[in-house]
Amino acid sequence: MSCKIGFIGLGVMGKSMAGHLLDAGHRLHVYNRTREKARELLDNGAVWEDTPAQIARHCGIVFTIVGFPQDVEQVYFGPDGLLDNMQEGAVLVDMTTSRPELAGRIAGEAEKRGGSALDAPVSGGDTGAQEARLSIMVGGDREAFDRVLPFFEIMGNNIVLQGPAGSGQHCKMCNQIAIASNMLGVCEAIAYARKAGLDPQTVLKSIEAGAARSWSLSNMAPRMLDGDFAPGFYVKHFIKDMSIASDSAGNISLDAPGLDLALKMYKKLAELGHDTDGTQGLYRLYEQRD
Amino acid sequence: MSCKIGFIGLGVMGKSMAGHLLDAGHRLHVYNRTREKARELLDNGAVWEDTPAQIARHCGIVFTIVGFPQDVEQVYFGPDGLLDNMQEGAVLVDMTTSRPELAGRIAGEAEKRGGSALDAPVSGGDTGAQEARLSIMVGGDREAFDRVLPFFEIMGNNIVLQGPAGSGQHCKMCNQIAIASNMLGVCEAIAYARKAGLDPQTVLKSIEAGAARSWSLSNMAPRMLDGDFAPGFYVKHFIKDMSIASDSAGNISLDAPGLDLALKMYKKLAELGHDTDGTQGLYRLYEQRD
Numbered sequence: 001m002s003c004k005i006g007f008i009g010l011g012v013m014g015k016s017m018a019g020h021l022l023d024a025g026h027r028l029h030v031y032n033r034t035r036e037k038a039r040e041l042l043d044n045g046a047v048w049e050d051t052p053a054q055i056a057r058h059c060g061i062v063f064t065i066v067g068f069p070q071d072v073e074q075v076y077f078g079p080d081g082l083l084d085n086m087q088e089g090a091v092l093v094d095m096t097t098s099r100p101e102l103a104g105r106i107a108g109e110a111e112k113r114g115g116s117a118l119d120a121p122v123s124g125g126d127t128g129a130q131e132a133r134l135s136i137m138v139g140g141d142r143e144a145f146d147r148v149l150p151f152f153e154i155m156g157n158n159i160v161l162q163g164p165a166g167s168g169q170h171c172k173m174c175n176q177i178a179i180a181s182n183m184l185g186v187c188e189a190i191a192y193a194r195k196a197g198l199d200p201q202t203v204l205k206s207i208e209a210g211a212a213r214s215w216s217l218s219n220m221a222p223r224m225l226d227g228d229f230a231p232g233f234y235v236k237h238f239i240k241d242m243s244i245a246s247d248s249a250g251n252i253s254l255d256a257p258g259l260d261l262a263l264k265m266y267k268k269l270a271e272l273g274h275d276t277d278g279t280q281g282l283y284r285l286y287e288q289r290d
Numbered sequence: 291m292s293c294k295i296g297f298i299g300l301g302v303m304g305k306s307m308a309g310h311l312l313d314a315g316h317r318l319h320v321y322n323r324t325r326e327k328a329r330e331l332l333d334n335g336a337v338w339e340d341t342p343a344q345i346a347r348h349c350g351i352v353f354t355i356v357g358f359p360q361d362v363e364q365v366y367f368g369p370d371g372l373l374d375n376m377q378e379g380a381v382l383v384d385m386t387t388s389r390p391e392l393a394g395r396i397a398g399e400a401e402k403r404g405g406s407a408l409d410a411p412v413s414g415g416d417t418g419a420q421e422a423r424l425s426i427m428v429g430g431d432r433e434a435f436d437r438v439l440p441f442f443e444i445m446g447n448n449i450v451l452q453g454p455a456g457s458g459q460h461c462k463m464c465n466q467i468a469i470a471s472n473m474l475g476v477c478e479a480i481a482y483a484r485k486a487g488l489d490p491q492t493v494l495k496s497i498e499a500g501a502a503r504s505w506s507l508s509n510m511a512p513r514m515l516d517g518d519f520a521p522g523f524y525v526k527h528f529i530k531d532m533s534i535a536s537d538s539a540g541n542i543s544l545d546a547p548g549l550d551l552a553l554k555m556y557k558k559l560a561e562l563g564h565d566t567d568g569t570q571g572l573y574r575l576y577e578q579r580d
Contacts, residue, residue: 100486123500135500160496162488170486174493178479178502184548185471189464192535195542196390196460198452203464206450210413210425211523212468214504233501245482252485254576258474261551286544 003060004029005151008052008075008082009096010037013122014065016129017095017155021063022046024154031055051080060087061148065095065122068240072098076106088114091144095136097121097241100166100173100248103139107165116144119165121172122156125232133157137175139167173245179216180242181258183282184265186216190224191286200225224283231278238279239266293350294319295441298342298365298372299386300327303412304355306419307385307445311353312336314444321345341370350377351438355385355412358530362388366396378404381434385426387411387531390456390463390538393429397455406434409455411462412446415522423447427465429457463535469506470532471548473572474555476506480514481576490515514573521568528569529556 007018010032018041022028028046032038035048042048049055052075055062062082064075072094076082082092083106092110094103094117103119110117118140128134134156138145145161152159162171189207193200200221208218223229242263249256265285274281297308300322308331312318318336322328325338332338339345342365345352352372354365362384366372372382373396382400384393384407393409400407408430418424424446428435435451442449452461479497483490490511498508513519532553539546555575564571 123497123502125501128500135496137496158496158499160492162492162496167486167488170488171483171493171496173486174479174483174488175497175500175502177482178475178497178504178507181475181478181548182472182502182504185468185475188471188539188544188546188548189468192467192539192542192544192546193461193464195544196457196463196538198457198460198464202450202452203461206425206427206448206452206461207413207465207468209448210418210465211415211505211509212413212465212472214468214472214506215501216504217468219501248486249478249482252482254478254482254485256478256482257551257555258471258478258548261547265547 004058006030006049006055006059006062008032008055008062008064009066010041011065011067012126013129015041016126017063017065018046020132020154021151029055029058052078052082053080053085056082056085056087056090059090061091061093061151063093063095067096067237069098069102069244072096072102083109083113086110086113086115090115091148092117093120093148094118095120095122097172097244098169099244100169103169104166107140116141117165118144118148119168120152121168123172123175124156127232129155136160137162137168137171139163139165139169170248172241173248176238176241177245177256177259180262182214182216183220183279184258184262186214186221187224187283187286189217190221190283220280223278223280229274229277229281229284231276233279234275235266235270235277235279235281236275239263239270239275242266294348296320296339296345296349296352298322298345298352299355300331301355301357302416303419305331306416307353307355308336310422310444311441319345319348342368342372343370343375346372346375346377346380350379351381351383351441353383353385357386357527359388359392359534362386362392373399373403376400376403376405380405381438382407383410383438384408385410385412387462387534388459389534390459393459394456397430406431407455408434408438409458410442411458413462413465414446417522419445426450427452427458427461429453429459430455460538462531463538466528466531467535467546467549470552472504472506473510473569474548474552476504476511477514477573477576479507480511480573510570513568513570519564519567519571519574521566523569524565525556525560525567525569525571526565529553529560529565532556
């Protein structure tokens with residue numbers, strides 16, 4: 001009989017991901033800061049636990065996907081946290097995008113307690129989570145990875161072990177760094193098209209098939225043009241990710257001027273009150289310069 | 291019987307493009323500053339002309355694809371140039387990436403002489419030219435466009451009329467603006483991966499399928515990692531394009547900080563002696579910071 005699975009963090013992403021585990025027939029124990037968000041899962045057979053500690057005591061594998069690194073610290077190291085209550089041999093899997101050093105610290109502490117930990121941030125957004133088509137970037141031991149892989153495969157379709165603890169987070173930073181500068185290029189290309197008097201939709205027909213092709217150009221430019229700034233991925237979370245990437249780049253002596261510029265601009269966007277826009281909201285900064 | 295076709299500029303791109311027109315059975319008259327580069331086309335039946343003026347006198351449709359805006363000026367406005375010698379009703383088609391205002395000026399002058407002009411810069415690089423899979427971004431009159439379209443279709447597979455004269459160039463600027471910032475993101479992502487101790491190839495497996503996906507990430511990152519900086523597209527030509535885009539952005543009151551940053555960094559790369567690298571050579575700036 002399979003072990004019980006814990007899931008902590010039932011936001012937009014976590015709720016879909018936990019739902020897939022439940023649909024696959026696993027015995028799922030859940031915890032979330034706001035209990036209301038668990039209701040649908042509980043109706044479908046998930047078991048509520050009152051604290052992360054309770055999850056840890058009952059489950060051999062625990063997934064977490066919360067908001068910010070400080071939330072991760074709370075869930076793992078807090079008074080009712082996972083680490084001090086984990087089962088021997090358990091695997092704790094943090095799927096939050098968080099600091100690589102924190103992932104390393106969690107793995108070290110889990111090991112001291114006879115278990116292990118993986119960092120496994122994801123890419124693919126709300127639709128990727130809904131459709132179980134996430135890219136999952138994993139850091140940690142091969143043995144723990146192999147044990148959790150069947151569960152990852154229920155949530156995602158591109159699962160790669162990147163290296164030891166922290167490597168999943170580092171890989172996610174690479175992902176966000178590539179996206180950050182590209183988003184500037186997409187905004188500027190669209191803003192240029194409009195200000196030069198072209199029809200931006202017609203411009204997209206020319207440029208999205210060639211060397212300028214990118215996911216952001218094809219998926220975000222049309223939303224910018226429609227004035228649709230609803231969040232797929234929040235500005236405030238992107239700022240968090242880029243801030244981690246920027247700190248981390250400093251730690252490894254990497255100058256990343258594109259990242260720096262993108263972070264500065266997104267912070268400006270947030271200061272203007274748009275921190276709960278989707279990341280395509282960056283286009284507002286170019287619009288207001290008319 | 292079809293009219294004679296002129297082709298001026300037999301560099302890496304032009305030679306392949308002219309070759310396709312010749313292979314399709316058209317009577318091709320060619321001119322190039324360096325005659326040597328025309329040899330293969332002449333062997334295959336193209337007719338040599340000694341000046342752009344001679345081309346203009348003999349051909350109802352003339353294609354040009356030369357290096358810099360000053361070369362375009364020379365070919366169109368010079369003493370042995372196209373404009374003063376064009377046939378009535380001829381169409382002059384500049385496929386060089388050049389200044390939008392220059393395209394407008396050429397179109398105006400062509401009209402005064404009873405003909406017309408199109409600006410039709412391309413994207414797709416040397417392989418796109420070889421395989422007749424160029425994206426061709428066209429500015430000018432619909433009538434002239436319709437007349438030249440069958441020839442464009444011999445050279446490319448994504449041909450879009452973007453608007454009046456200059457619109458093709460403006461669209462190409464959008465293309466280059468999108469690529470410019472993205473290239474920073476690609477370099478920084480790869481440099482981060484390497485400095486963080488990840489295997490960049492493994493990182494690509496995770497990130498090139500998701501929201502960081504782009505043509506540059508999939509095509510340029512592997513070359514960067516191989517230390518292959520051979521030109522598909524020259525740094526010096528990219529600097530030309532970005533300089534035009536930057537001037538043009540100024541003319542339409544668009545702040546484009548991503549473009550500005552990319553241009554600054556590519557100029558630095560050129561100053562270091564790498565102006566005949568391919569654009570992926572930007573990665574050198576991140577490498578040398580070890």
